[in-house]
Amino acid sequence: MGLTLSEFLPYRLNCLSEAMSQEIKPIYRDHFGLNRPEWRVLVALADLGTATAKDVGAHSAQHKTRISRAVRALEQRRWLTRESDPKDRRSEMLTLTAAGHRAYCDLVGPMRAQEAGILDRLSPEDRAALGTALSALENALGLSVAQPPE
Amino acid sequence: MGLTLSEFLPYRLNCLSEAMSQEIKPIYRDHFGLNRPEWRVLVALADLGTATAKDVGAHSAQHKTRISRAVRALEQRRWLTRESDPKDRRSEMLTLTAAGHRAYCDLVGPMRAQEAGILDRLSPEDRAALGTALSALENALGLSVAQPPE
DNA sequence: TCGCAACAGTTTCAATCGCAACAAGAGGCC
DNA sequence: GGCCTCTTGTTGCGATTGAAACTGTTGCGA
Numbered sequence: 001m002g003l004t005l006s007e008f009l010p011y012r013l014n015c016l017s018e019a020m021s022q023e024i025k026p027i028y029r030d031h032f033g034l035n036r037p038e039w040r041v042l043v044a045l046a047d048l049g050t051a052t053a054k055d056v057g058a059h060s061a062q063h064k065t066r067i068s069r070a071v072r073a074l075e076q077r078r079w080l081t082r083e084s085d086p087k088d089r090r091s092e093m094l095t096l097t098a099a100g101h102r103a104y105c106d107l108v109g110p111m112r113a114q115e116a117g118i119l120d121r122l123s124p125e126d127r128a129a130l131g132t133a134l135s136a137l138e139n140a141l142g143l144s145v146a147q148p149p150e
Numbered sequence: 151m152g153l154t155l156s157e158f159l160p161y162r163l164n165c166l167s168e169a170m171s172q173e174i175k176p177i178y179r180d181h182f183g184l185n186r187p188e189w190r191v192l193v194a195l196a197d198l199g200t201a202t203a204k205d206v207g208a209h210s211a212q213h214k215t216r217i218s219r220a221v222r223a224l225e226q227r228r229w230l231t232r233e234s235d236p237k238d239r240r241s242e243m244l245t246l247t248a249a250g251h252r253a254y255c256d257l258v259g260p261m262r263a264q265e266a267g268i269l270d271r272l273s274p275e276d277r278a279a280l281g282t283a284l285s286a287l288e289n290a291l292g293l294s295v296a297q298p299p300e
Numbered sequence: 301t302c303g304c305a306a307c308a309g310t311t312t313c314a315a316t317c318g319c320a321a322c323a324a325g326a327g328g329c330c
Numbered sequence: 331g332g333c334c335t336c337t338t339g340t341t342g343c344g345a346t347t348g349a350a351a352c353t354g355t356t357g358c359g360a
Contacts, residue, residue: 003258005193005210009265010170012284015211017167019291020160035316043155053339060155061165065318068340090325090338108153115159118290126286129279134162136276140268141169185346203309215348218310240308240355307356316347326337 023118027110032103037062037070039107045080045096046104052091079103173268177260182253187212187220189257195230195246196254202241229253 005011021036028034034042040060045051048059057067071094074080079100082092096104119127138144155161171186178184184192190210195201198209207217221244224230229250232242246254269277288294 001255001258002197003193003261005190005197008193008261009269010167010174011190011211012288013163013167013170015293016284016287016291017160017163018211019293020163023291024160037316040155040161043153043158047152047155054337061161061168063318064339065341066316069316072340088326088338092339105151108151111153111158118287119159121290122286126282130283130287132276133280133283134166136272137166137268137280138162140271141166141173143165143169187346204307213348214309215311216346219346222310238308238356242309301360303358303360305356305358307354309353311352312350314347314349317345319344320342322339322341324338324340326335328333328335330331330333
């Protein structure tokens with residue numbers, strides 16, 4: 001009749017998510033003073049090439065107000081440029097500058113290394129199970145297509 | 151050389167954690183107007199019986215300021231009582247009242263049902279893989295013993 | 301016994317968050 | 331064209347957050 005927090009799936013996922021986040025946060029924080037929304041926009045734009053704020057939000061699962069603020073911060077660093085789309089003047093085409101792309105490249109290596117360092121602590125079987133399990137859960141929760149909050 | 155956000159483990163875990171949280175939040179929010187810290191303290195005290203704020207923080211992986219605020223809120227609802235420990239007057243023994251325990255019981259059923267409903271969408275093999283994978287990751291991240299932030 | 305570091309829990313404060321309202325534009329319908 | 335609705339992105343605002351400072355207490359070592 002009890003619940004046992006440590007066995008409750010939402011709780012376990014939240015703890016894992018936060019622990020993982022703590023492992024990688026120092027990388028983008030200490031190197032460049034980025035926060036998580038900014039880091040995600042940076043990756044999203046590197047993934048997508050030129051894209052609108054809406055695209056970035058969909059690709060990085062972030063609320064549009066977060067995108068708006070992160071884009072402004074990155075723009076002030078001159079890591080991205082806005083160019084108004086003549087076909088639809090409501091939206092703007094966002095593109096990483098050379099400096100932005102350089103910063104991205106500086107961060108990707110350590111990021112992947114950190115991720116790999118953690119995965120290395122798992123047995124090959126557990127790594128396989130992790131891949132299977134996460135994909136299955138993403139399907140069960142309808143996350144196969146990334147959707148921004150709201 | 152790219153990173154591909156949707157394959158990056160910290161990102162995937164964060165999305166899953168948030169999606170799962172959205173699935174269960176309506177239960178404790180709509181029934182009783184609780185927020186997550188309060189819900190977790192409720193469960194922690196039901197798990198632990200009488201315990202100190204520090205114990206609750208360790209058991210529910212929450213920062214002590216969160217605990218402090220959640221405990222005050224639950225106290226004002228008369229869902230828990232504080233009793234000062236004569237052996238160490240720095241800490242207080244927290245205990246659920248009958249009303250608090252009743253609320254907990256009202257919530258546990260729907261919570262477990264929601265969790266089960268999601269797990270039911272997985273195949274038995276995927277469910278097994280999930281259990282294996284989460285435990286392995288918890289070990290790899292040193293979460294086997296629940297630790298509060300900071 | 302005194303002094304001091306460690307500890308439990310609270311409060312202050314600045315930063316972050318997301319909802320809701322908003323402005324500006326697009327597109328459909330008459 | 332004129333009107334209405336939907337969409338994109340920004341901003342105002344109240345709520346939530348955690349780092350750091352603080353209060354009161356304990357226990358240890360000189």
